[in-house]
Amino acid sequence: MTTSFDALGVAPDLAGVLSAQGKTHAFAIQELTIADALAGRDVCGKAKTGSGKTLAFGLPVLQTVKTAEPCRPRAIILVPTRELATQVKEELEPIGAVRDITVAAIYGGADIEKQIKKLKAGVEVIAATPGRMIDLIDRKELDLTDVGIVVLDEADRMADMGFMPQVEWILRHIPGDHQTLLFSATLDGVVQGLIDRYQTDPVRHEVESEGVTVASMTQRFLRVHQMDKVKVAAAISRSGTKTLMFTRTKRMADKLVDQLNEQGVKAAAIHGDLRQSQREKSLADFMAGKLSVLVATDVAARGIHVDDIDIVIHFDPPEDHKAYLHRSGRTARAGQGGLVVTLLLWDQELEVKRLQKRLGEDQPMPEVFSNNPILQDLTNWVPVEKV
Known part of the structure; x- marks a missing residue:
């Protein structure tokens, strides 16, 4: 029997948007991770693409972020590709709209000036590829001081694509206390290194997906x-x-x-x-x-x-x-x-x-x-x- 979003602690206004989209019950990875993430724990989730993990981290992010100042997002979601940045934004934006939460996709190959303009207007949540994010930090157009939640999505693919040095650079430059949610199809090798260095007493959840x-x-x-x-x-x-x-x-x-x-x-x-x-x-x-x-x-x-x-x-x-x-x-x-x-x-x-x-x-x-x-x-x- 699957669990309803309400039962996992998702706020009624957000659960209402999901319900209107025909989503009333959580997938396995959501069922395992949402309550811990909402409780403020660092979470380590092992799940494949297509398992429903965007909502697993997205709902806790949307439920806990406060209003952002210009160029100072409250949550950052690091992703390996532009396509994934866009997809995370498209999935979370309609849910966040019920609370006037803005979600932006930030990636290379697109007009940086437009992205800067968005950030200046105040964006609570950004889904970003590491390279473009560093560009914006270097230009002083993006300040990580207010970041309270960091999500590493598809950490194994970021490692495969050679982004680990950039990911670690970003993680080292987040000054305040923050919660870190990490999702990956594998949790060994380089990904385990990230967990050891950048998560505090993380709770681990794994969706059995072999075969x-x-x-x-x-x-x-x-x-x-x-x-x-x-x-x-x-x-x-x-x-x-x-x-x-x-x-x-x-x-x-x-x-x-x-x-x-x-x-x-x-x-x-x-x-x-x-x-x-x-x-x-x-x-x-x-x-x-x-x-x-x-x-x-x-x-x-x-x-x-x-x-x-x-x-x-x-x-x-x-x-x-x-x-x-x-x-x-x-x-x-x-x-x-x-x-x-x-x-x-x-x-x-x-x-x-x-x-x-x-x-x-x-x-x-x-x-x-x-x-x-x-x-x-x-x-x-x-x-x-x-x-």
Whole structure:
């Protein structure tokens, strides 16, 4: 039985906004951490992307912050990517609005003057990437004196992306007493170092997530022909509302978007060669349902946090089982199910067999053509050698 937000100590006005959004009961990570965070404890939460951790730290932040002076935020949320900064802001802003709490996303690659103007108007909560935050501190446009809560979100990814020196620089420059909430998919190595140095007697909470996403995914492996491959992918995407497709290269991502559009499927790409504004627009259109397909490369996918992706298609098979799990984990999030389809050409069969072995999967890889009706409902179809 899940717990209601009221029961966890979330204030009635904030719980009311959640209720209006259709959120009445907490996810596991929220259930474990909210009460401790509200009590002012330092919290260490082990949870994967998509587990609902934004509200796990966001609600205690919104409930406890006071009104901010110009350029002196009350809470900072450090995140690894611009996309995540934007997403945290979009999730928390409507809830904070009920108390006139302002939330801003601060990241590089966007107009710094606009961000400074926002800070000067007074912002209670900022979700920021470390580099841009240091820029603003150096320019004396951001003062950390009043910060009472610090959140480190996806600490392991910040470490992977080489941001630890910047993160530690920021943490060392927060002068007053403050509460620190840390969330990460792993709590060892560098992340453990952060916990030891910057948290005081933290309470640890862990959501058992090993294999959960794979268990709630339906996985299919289909042999296709080069000339028919795009049509197969288009047919599968039509059976869902939001499909994420993965290619190995940026060039292939762009090419696939053009080919899908020719098939009447609305698609856009997200990869490192695109301008930040283009990436944000594609992601926003995808989240809003204006696009049914988003085509991504592995690196770009790290910034994608969309809850209701129902299909993931590995248009190009992933490099290894880790990449497969990372890509596939974009569906079957927050307790939902999801369909994951790997398309392979005749010369990729051995490679995909090896992948299956690492995943503990043993499925037939039937040859399928784009006119086959099974593509309209792969979830309920039972894979057989020949179709």
